[in-house]
Amino acid sequence: MTVxxxxxxxxxxxxxxxxxRPHPFAYERVGFISAGLSSADDELxxxxxxxxxxADDDYLHDPSVxxxxxxxxxxxxxxxxxxxxxxxxxxxxxxxxxxxxFSGIDLRExxxxxPNFFQIAPQCPHGALVLSNNSAHGHxxxxxxxxxxxxxxFVEVGSPLNTWSAA
Amino acid sequence: xxxxxxxxxxxxxxxSKLHAATLxxxxxxxxxxxxxxxxxxxxxxxxxxxxxxxxxxxxTNRLIExxxxxxxxxxxxxAIAERVIRxxxxxxxxxxxxxxxxxxxxxxKRCDIIVGAVDxxxxxxxxxxxxxxxxxxYIDIGMDVHDLANKxxxxxGQIILSMPGKACLRCCGxxxxxxxxxxxxxxxxxxxxxxVVWSNGxxxxxxxxxxxxxxxxxFTEPLEFIYxxxxxxxxxxxxxxxxxxxxxxxxxxxxxxxTGDPLFDVREFNRVTADLALRKxxxxxxxxxxxxxxxxxxxxxxxxxx
Numbered sequence: 486m487t488v489x490x491x492x493x494x495x496x497x498x499x500x501x502x503x504x505x506r507p508h509p510f511a512y513e514r515v516g517f518i519s520a521g522l523s524s525a526d527d528e529l530x531x532x533x534x535x536x537x538x539x540a541d542d543d544y545l546h547d548p549s550v551x552x553x554x555x556x557x558x559x560x561x562x563x564x565x566x567x568x569x570x571x572x573x574x575x576x577x578x579x580x581x582x583x584x585x586x587f588s589g590i591d592l593r594e595x596x597x598x599x600p601n602f603f604q605i606a607p608q609c610p611h612g613a614l615v616l617s618n619n620s621a622h623g624h625x626x627x628x629x630x631x632x633x634x635x636x637x638x639f640v641e642v643g644s645p646l647n648t649w650s651a652a
Numbered sequence: 653x654x655x656x657x658x659x660x661x662x663x664x665x666x667x668s669k670l671h672a673a674t675l676x677x678x679x680x681x682x683x684x685x686x687x688x689x690x691x692x693x694x695x696x697x698x699x700x701x702x703x704x705x706x707x708x709x710x711x712t713n714r715l716i717e718x719x720x721x722x723x724x725x726x727x728x729x730x731a732i733a734e735r736v737i738r739x740x741x742x743x744x745x746x747x748x749x750x751x752x753x754x755x756x757x758x759x760x761k762r763c764d765i766i767v768g769a770v771d772x773x774x775x776x777x778x779x780x781x782x783x784x785x786x787x788x789x790y791i792d793i794g795m796d797v798h799d800l801a802n803k804x805x806x807x808x809g810q811i812i813l814s815m816p817g818k819a820c821l822r823c824c825g826x827x828x829x830x831x832x833x834x835x836x837x838x839x840x841x842x843x844x845x846x847x848v849v850w851s852n853g854x855x856x857x858x859x860x861x862x863x864x865x866x867x868x869x870x871f872t873e874p875l876e877f878i879y880x881x882x883x884x885x886x887x888x889x890x891x892x893x894x895x896x897x898x899x900x901x902x903x904x905x906x907x908x909x910x911t912g913d914p915l916f917d918v919r920e921f922n923r924v925t926a927d928l929a930l931r932k933x934x935x936x937x938x939x940x941x942x943x944x945x946x947x948x949x950x951x952x953x954x955x956x957x958x
Binding site for chain 1: 908
């Protein structure tokens, strides 16, 4: 099985711009991407639609991590998934260039909250992305009760097309 | 030395990028057949070739590589296109679909770029909508010969790069309700429209240029929306007046909320992939076992480290 994530360059630039804004106290920003889906045999395409930033007030003070979302941030994202029936992906950036990777804290936190999305939008996969300034890496859950998978291939849709694989 | 040395300016890894790309080509007549030939030379490795028709006598004035022998054999346009590509490349990935594109949506979803060289406005609009829904850049080419009376004719055409999120064929004014209604009323009575090989070739060449810009980084400032007008009488290809006006327009006709299959359900997808995996396991288990004399030989070879 392969999972492709496609996103327009315009949307990717919007996300990078938003995530690079300084926060009053958190070291980094986070947000959520909504996506439509399409499949052909055992190939799944995650097609990014829009982006919502996490509001300044929805961060918790936690100097041990770059950014800690409060319960309101997750509640709003869950509400979005429920009302629009969408796939939701948590997103943050590590900056720099080249292929980024999740930190141990990222992996621990995403394993806690991403499966919750299946309680309210079980018809969609959900996941988490980490960006650099020219690449991305991601995890996707196809079932809330099973481990996540690595997103196989990314396509930034613009001119020229920018594609990269997880391997 | 590679056969692509003369196009190495396209970028250090352009050869592998072009080979890895998959192009969806809908319509393999006058315009599409030129694109097939040129992209085969360019080195694009993957193709979904879609056309429901076979070659007819009136195609032979412009269908590239469509021969009189093909006419006699009633060869499909898809088969002609596949033959052209296989003559130019050693291991192309070709999915031929001798049917309408509506029956090739699974294959077209996987394409990096879709090119439409179809006749009707209705088909163009539907194909563009499909491409937008799957975040695939769509290139549309079209030409017409207009009778200006007094035995004077104007050959005109256009090429549009329709990038998801940017201006679309409706934004360009190429498709509107009036044209669609006019076309619907003429349906079945319009007959064959005039077409000539050189104007098809001019438009197709420009389309292949756009494909190269989309897949390789050779051009430093590629545009994401392109609308060019072809004047076959003057032999010019120039930006349409709307191109600058629409450059940064966000398309209202294909909102991002329409992206994806509206009825997609991951639980059904999981069931399908589990079935496919099971079938692969069963297929592997039906492969004939190693014959009795090869088994001890394999053991001996392993011991001997051979």
